[in-house]
Amino acid sequence: MTPDGAGPGARPGRLGRVGKVVGAVAPPVLLAVLGLPALLLTLLRALQPDTTLAVEAVALTPVALPLYAAMLLVCGAALVRGRRRVLELILTPVALGGVLVHVWWLGPLALGEVPPPVAGSTPVVVMIAADLGPQVDPAVVVAEVAALDVDVLAVSETDVDTLARLDxxxxxxxxxxxxxxxxxxxxxxxxxxxxEVAAPATTFPSVVVDAAGLRVLALxxxxxxxxxxxxGDLEAARAAAQAEDVDLVLGNANATIDHDPLRALVAAGWRDAAELGNAGLQPTWPAHDGLGPWxxxxxxxxxxxxxxxxTxxxxxxLDVPGSEHLAVVAAISPRSPGR
Structure with a gap:
């Protein structure tokens, strides 16, 4: 080895120092990458700011759960290795709290109470489909309607020519x-x-109908x-649902269960079919190139x-080729009395 330590034996020492630096820097950077967006989503969901960017971000609230879970794993790994740095000690309860809060918010979709139907009742099959434009294959849509024995179909964002092709x-x-x-x-x-029972005052025409034994508000x-x-549209839908005593509020709400206007509808007595079916999170958009390569x-x-x-x-x-939205299909039955 030369006096200045530049000989062959010096390389492992330099690599070791680089490894120590990376080992010291990587966990805080990774925790920042995971934690900052998770905390932001939690705060936006809690505060519900009235800006377009905030409303759109709230739609991504479920993403925070895996981010917090990953934070917890990183912190746990550091603590297990004996690297009890202040950062990990502080962020471990933060990550655990984030996991618990988001499980509390999301849990009902998979673990909520499911009221039983009236014994022997025949379900009504209801389907909603959005963005049925010229790019949709009518034969595919009609085949799904037939295969599922659909009783009621609510469509939004279609046009006269597409409806003629579907017919x-x-x-x-x-x-x-x-x-x-x-x-x-x-x-x-x-x-x-x-x-037809009513036409709530919304930006795009809504309608309340009696169909197949159900009162339905399509939005x-x-x-x-x-x-x-x-x-305003979601508040008008809630008011109309209460005024007309509807059984179903359905369609493209442009909102998730994390948005407070839709949660107000839940508080008023209408639960998501995904929750009543314990189906978990059922994302419907973007189905086909709605967000570019997503x-x-x-x-x-x-x-x-x-x-x-x-219930x-x-x-x-269901996938509807050519539409940016997945369709949703539910079998609706009268709820057993007292449940």
Missing amino acids: AAGLATALPYRAGAPGPGSLVLSRTPLR HAAPPSDVAAWR PFPAVALDHIMVGERA VTEVET
């Missing part, structure tokens, strides 16, 4: 009774005769690019919200 493919025969109109608002199609809420309109649906914008007279025996999402 020509067999939808007019399967679901011949209609209320509402094609366009950005809601159209309800039924196997049996229906009756397409304004997007949160206009927060006042978005919030590979799978990330947020649950489309909902079938079920009132206190009914859910089955619920699932």
